[in-house]
Amino acid sequence: MDMVLRAVAIYLILMVVFKIAGRRALLQMTSFDLILLLIISEATQQALLGDDFSVTGAMLTIVTLIVVDMLFGLIKKYLPGADDFLDNTPVILVENGYLFQDKMKKADISCDDILLTARVDHGLTRLAEIKFAILERNGHISIIPDSR
Template sequence: MDMIIRAVAIYLVLLVVFKIAGRRTLLQMTSFDLILLLIISEATQQALLGNDFSITGAALTIITLVVIDMLFGMVKKYVSGAESMIDGSPVILVENGELLYEKMKLADISCDDIMASARNNQGIYKIADIKFAILERNGHISIITKES
């Protein structure tokens, strides 16, 4: 039972931490982000398993985490507003070639982030050519050109 409680607690802690960190952390991984993720993984493993390194303990932890994830999925599906609260909602960062600085600041997204996405996905080199740039729930920036 201790392992299940640990798994639930760590899942919730990580959910809150990544919610606070924002979607920008999902946008693009740098070498620092990869190192941080590896350290978080190691700390999480130790917190989840404690001194129990048995196959049964690991299986119980994995099953608990998957069940929690499935429960959150059901909550998002059946409870109105839960998906926006858990995953956030898309945010428009550029509208008709104009940067929306307040929304960019809240999302911790720079003009360079938007332009990198525009260059990579659409071959766009000027903000003026962007009709909409939208920060999606998954952390990616969708670009809609004025030509579309």
């Protein structure tokens, strides 16, 4: 039972941490982010398993994490507003070349982030060429080019 409680606690803590970190953390990984992710995974592994390094303990932990994830999926499906709270909603950052500075600041997204995505995905180099730039739930920026 201890392993199940550990798994649920770690799942919830990581969910809160990544919620606080925001979608910006998911946008692009730097070498520092990769190192941090490796350290977090090692610390999480130790916290999940404790002194039990058995295959049974690992399987119980994995099953618990999957069940908790499935429960959150059901909560998001059947509880109105839970999806927006847990995963956020898409945010329009640019409309017809106009930057929404307040939304960008809140999401910790810079104009350079938007232009980088526009260049890589569509070959666009100016804000005026962007009809919409949308920060998606997964942290990626979707660009809809202006058709003029």
